[in-house]
Amino acid sequence: MPFGTACCAIEMMASAASKYDIARFGMERMSFSPRQADLMIVAGRVSYKLAPVLRRVWDQMPQPKWCVSMGACASSGGMFDNYTIVQGIDTIVPVDVYVPGCPPRPEGLIYALLMIQEKIKGESLAVPGLRAESAEAVGRPNLPPEAIELVTQPFGNSTGQNRVSGIEPSDALQRPRDRRERLLEHDD
Amino acid sequence: MSAPEAPAPYLVLSAPPREEGVESDPSVLAVREKFGDGVRDSRVDAVDCSVIEVDPRTLLEVLSYLKTDVDQAYDLLLDVMGVDLGGQRPIQVWYPLWSMKHGRRLRVVIHLPLTDLRVASVTSLWETANWLEREAYDMFGVTFEGHPDLRRILMPENYDEGFPLRKDFPLRGRFSRSEQTRRAMNRSREDIYSREELRMAGELEAEVPPDVKPEEATKEHGLDGEHMMINLGPQHPATHGVLRLVLELDGETVVRCIPHLGYLHTGFEKTCEYREWNQIVPYTDRMDYLAPMLYNIGYAQAVESLLGVQITPRCQVVRVLLSELNRIQGHLLWLGTTGIDLGAFTVFLYTFQERERVYNLHEAYCGARLTTSVTRIGGMLADLPAGWVDAMRDFANTLPDTLDEVERLLSKNAIWLSRTIDIGVMDAETAINFGLTGPNLRASGVAYDVRKARPYLGYDEYDFDLPVGANGDTYDRYMVRIEEMRQSVRIIQQALDRLPGGPINIDDPSIILPPKSDSMSSIDSMIAHFKLVMEGLRVPEGEVWSSTEASKGELGFGLVSDGGSKPVRCRFRGPSFVNLGALPRMVEGALISDLIAVNASLDIVLGEIDR
Numbered sequence: 139m140p141f142g143t144a145c146c147a148i149e150m151m152a153s154a155a156s157k158y159d160i161a162r163f164g165m166e167r168m169s170f171s172p173r174q175a176d177l178m179i180v181a182g183r184v185s186y187k188l189a190p191v192l193r194r195v196w197d198q199m200p201q202p203k204w205c206v207s208m209g210a211c212a213s214s215g216g217m218f219d220n221y222t223i224v225q226g227i228d229t230i231v232p233v234d235v236y237v238p239g240c241p242p243r244p245e246g247l248i249y250a251l252l253m254i255q256e257k258i259k260g261e262s263l264a265v266p267g268l269r270a271e272s273a274e275a276v277g278r279p280n281l282p283p284e285a286i287e288l289v290t291q292p293f294g295n296s297t298g299q300n301r302v303s304g305i306e307p308s309d310a311l312q313r314p315r316d317r318r319e320r321l322l323e324h325d326d
Numbered sequence: 327m328s329a330p331e332a333p334a335p336y337l338v339l340s341a342p343p344r345e346e347g348v349e350s351d352p353s354v355l356a357v358r359e360k361f362g363d364g365v366r367d368s369r370v371d372a373v374d375c376s377v378i379e380v381d382p383r384t385l386l387e388v389l390s391y392l393k394t395d396v397d398q399a400y401d402l403l404l405d406v407m408g409v410d411l412g413g414q415r416p417i418q419v420w421y422p423l424w425s426m427k428h429g430r431r432l433r434v435v436i437h438l439p440l441t442d443l444r445v446a447s448v449t450s451l452w453e454t455a456n457w458l459e460r461e462a463y464d465m466f467g468v469t470f471e472g473h474p475d476l477r478r479i480l481m482p483e484n485y486d487e488g489f490p491l492r493k494d495f496p497l498r499g500r501f502s503r504s505e506q507t508r509r510a511m512n513r514s515r516e517d518i519y520s521r522e523e524l525r526m527a528g529e530l531e532a533e534v535p536p537d538v539k540p541e542e543a544t545k546e547h548g549l550d551g552e553h554m555m556i557n558l559g560p561q562h563p564a565t566h567g568v569l570r571l572v573l574e575l576d577g578e579t580v581v582r583c584i585p586h587l588g589y590l591h592t593g594f595e596k597t598c599e600y601r602e603w604n605q606i607v608p609y610t611d612r613m614d615y616l617a618p619m620l621y622n623i624g625y626a627q628a629v630e631s632l633l634g635v636q637i638t639p640r641c642q643v644v645r646v647l648l649s650e651l652n653r654i655q656g657h658l659l660w661l662g663t664t665g666i667d668l669g670a671f672t673v674f675l676y677t678f679q680e681r682e683r684v685y686n687l688h689e690a691y692c693g694a695r696l697t698t699s700v701t702r703i704g705g706m707l708a709d710l711p712a713g714w715v716d717a718m719r720d721f722a723n724t725l726p727d728t729l730d731e732v733e734r735l736l737s738k739n740a741i742w743l744s745r746t747i748d749i750g751v752m753d754a755e756t757a758i759n760f761g762l763t764g765p766n767l768r769a770s771g772v773a774y775d776v777r778k779a780r781p782y783l784g785y786d787e788y789d790f791d792l793p794v795g796a797n798g799d800t801y802d803r804y805m806v807r808i809e810e811m812r813q814s815v816r817i818i819q820q821a822l823d824r825l826p827g828g829p830i831n832i833d834d835p836s837i838i839l840p841p842k843s844d845s846m847s848s849i850d851s852m853i854a855h856f857k858l859v860m861e862g863l864r865v866p867e868g869e870v871w872s873s874t875e876a877s878k879g880e881l882g883f884g885l886v887s888d889g890g891s892k893p894v895r896c897r898f899r900g901p902s903f904v905n906l907g908a909l910p911r912m913v914e915g916a917l918i919s920d921l922i923a924v925n926a927s928l929d930i931v932l933g934e935i936d937r
Binding site for chain 2: 141142143144145147148149151152155156157170182183185186187188189190191193195217218219220221222223224225229230240241243
C-alpha cells in the first residue's frame with residue numbers, strides 16, 4: 139500500500155522502476171487498494187488534514203500488516219515544524235521501520251523492506267493479542283479523547299499503540315530481535 | 327500539434343527599458359488620468375515593474391478597465407496574494423498582471439485596514455481569481471465580496487485556529503499538538519464534505535420536499551435521481567499525489583468536478599518567514615520535487631533582484647544548464663506517470679531510466695538526487711565538478727534517442743490517440759482567463775513563455791523555439807512537452823558550447839560565503855564568514871514579484887523584506903495550483919476515464935499546489 143504524498147513518493151517510484159527494481163525481492167506488487175495490502179509505506183509529509191485519511195487507510199488493511207515511515211517528514215515532521223504538519227506519523231498509526239533521509243535513497247527503502255522481512259521472521263502468530271482485531275474499533279478513524287492523549291506522547295509513540303485498530307495498550311509488542319543481533323548469535 | 331514556427335495568435339513582446347525617475351509607464355499614466363483620486367501611489371519595484379496602489383473601493387473598476395481597455399489589455403492575472411506586515415498595519419493584496427498583447431506587466435496593490443478586510447472579488451473578470459482569492463481568504467481572512475464560493479481551500483473548512491499567514495498566528499498553531507491531533511482525528515463527515523456535496527449525495531434529504539418523488543427530484547432538490555456522487559482521492563494512484571476530487575456523475579459522464587485541496591498543505595510560506603534568506607532554498611526544492619532546481623534558481627533570482635546584484639556570466643550559464651536539465655526531468659516524470667495513467671507502463675520504465683541519468687548528474691554536482699538546493703544568493707553552492715560538462719553533453723546527445731523511442735510507442739498509438747485527441751480541450755481565450763501558463767497554455771496556441779517574454783539569465787541569447795499547439799487538447803499538451811524537451815536539449819548544447827570561465831560566485835563577502843580555503847587562511851574572510859553565518863544575509867527593504875518559467879508554468883516569487891535577515895512575506899505562486907483550477911471546466915461532460923487523462927495532462931505536483 140504505497141501512501142505516497144510528496145518527494146519521497148518519487149523515490150519510491152524510482153525504487154519500483156528499472157534501475158532499483160524492488161521486484162528483485164518479490165515486492166513489486168504495489169497494491170493501491172488497502173484491502174489487498176499488508177504493508178503501508180508512508181512516503182512524505184502528512185498534514186493534519188490528511189491524518190484521518192491515513193488512519194482510515196491503515197484501518198482498512200487486513201491483519202497481519204506492517205508500516206514503514208519513509209523519510210524525515212513522515213518520521214518526525216522533518217524540516218516542517220509548523221501548524222499543519224503531523225510531527226511524526228507514529229502519532230496516527232504504529233510504525234515498524236523508520237527510514238531516515240530527505241528523501242531516502244531507493245537503497246534505503248529497499249533496506250527497510252528487508253528489515254520488515256526480518257521482523258516478520260521474528261514474530262509469532264502464537265503471541266496472543268499481537269494481531270487480534272477488536273470488532274468495534276475496526277474501520278473507525280475517530281479515536282476517543284483519552285486515546286489521542288496516549289498517542290500524542292512526545293516520544294516513543296509506537297510503543298504505546300497496538301497494531302489492532304483503535305488503541306489498546308498491550309505488552310504483546312515486544313521488539314523482535316533485529317538482524318544484527320541474530321547474525322551475532324549465529325556467529326557464536 | 328503544429329510545427330514550432332507556427333504563427334502565434336498573441337504577440338508577445340518584451341518590455342522596453344524605462345528611464346530613471348520619470349513616470350513613463352503608459353498604464354500608470356492612463357489609470358492616474360482616468361481614476362484620479364482612486365490612485366494612491368505608484369512606484370517601480372526591484373524587477374522594474376510598475377506598481378499602482380489604488381483605493382480598495384475602486385479596485386474592481388480599475389482592474390476591469392485594465393483588462394478590457396484596448397490600450398491596456400492586461401488579460402493574464404498571475405496572482406492574488408496577501409501581505410501582512412505585522413504591527414496592526416493594513417493587510418495588502420497584490421494583483422500582478424501581464425498583458426499578452428502589449429508585453430507589459432503591472433502590479434496593482436490595495437491596502438485593507440484590519441478592521442475592514444473586505445474588497446470586491448474579481449472572479450467576474452478572471453476565473454483564475456476564484457482559487458487565488460479563496461487562498462487569500464484562507465490565509466489572511468480577507469473577504470472577497472461577490473465571490474461565488476468563498477470557503478477555505480487549503481486548511482480544513484472548519485479550521486478554527488485563525489488565519490495562518492497573519493503575523494499574530496504562531497508558527498506552530500494556537501493549539502497544542504495533542505489538541506491539533508484530537509481535532510484532526512475526530513472530524514465528522516460534515517467537516518469533510520461541503521453542504522452542497524452532502525446534498526448531492528442525498529445525505530441531507532430533508533431539503534427535498536416530501537411530496538417530490540426521487541425520480542422527479544431536480545437540481546434544486548439535490549441530486550436528481552439519476553446522478554451519483556463519487557469521491558476520488560485523496561489516496562488514489564491516478565491523482566498524482568493527494569488530490570481529492572468529488573464528482574457528480576450521470577452514468578459515466580462527469581457533470582461536475584469539485585477539487586478539494588490542502589491535503590499536503592505544508593505551511594511553506596509561513597515557515598519561510600521564520601528562516602533566513604539562504605535557509606529558504608531547501609524549502610523551494612520540496613515544493614516541486616520533480617524539477618527542484620528550477621525553483622532554487624527562481625527563488626535565488628528573486629532575492630538577487632531585491633539585493634540588486636548581478637550574478638557572474640559563468641553562473642548564468644550554469645543556471646541555464648541546470649534549469650533546462652530540470653525542465654527535461656520534470657517533463658520526463660510527467661511523461662512516465664501519464665503513461666501509467668493511460669495504460670502505457672513501458673514509457674514509465676524508459677523515462678525513469680533517463681531520470682536516473684539526471685539523478686546521477688545531480689549527485690555529481692550537489693550530492694543529492696532530488697532535493698538539490700543548488701543555489702545560494704549570489705551564486706551556486708559550488709563550481710561544476712571535473713568531468714560534469716562531458717557527462718552533461720553525453721546526456722544531451724543521447725536523450726533525443728529515448729524521446730524518439732517514446733514517440734514511436736505513443737505518438738501514433740491508436741489507444742493513446744483515442745484517449746487524448748479532443749479530450750479536455752481548452753481554447754486560447756479561456757486558457758488565459760483561467761490563468762494557465764507553461765506548456766498547458768502553449769498547447770492552447772498562446773506563445774507565452776517567460777523565457778521569451780521577459781528574458782532572464784540571458785535566455786534571449788539562445789536560439790530555441792516555442793512549441794505551440796493548435797487544438798489545446800490532451801494530445802497537444804503531450805506533443806508540446808515532448809517538443810520542449812528537444813528544445814531544452816538545444817539550449818543545453820548551446821550553453822555547453824559557450825560556458826565561460828571565471829568565478830561562479832559574485833565577489834561580495836557580505837552576500838556569499840568566501841571560499842573555504844580563504845576563510846581558513848585570511849582574517850578578513852574569516853570575519854566575513856562569521857558575520858554571514860551568525861547574522862545571516864541582510865536584504866535591503868523592498869518588495870518584488872519576480873517570475874521565471876518553471877517546467878509547469880510561470881513560477882512567481884513575491885517577496886517583501888524589511889531590511890532584516892528574514893523575509894516578511896515569502897509568497898510562491900505555484901503554476902500547478904493555478905493550472906489545476908481549470909480542471910473542473912475541462913472535464914465537464916467528459917467521461918471519468920477522460921478525467922484521468924486530463925488531470926494527468928495538466929502536469930500537477932501536489933507539493934506546490936498545497937504548499
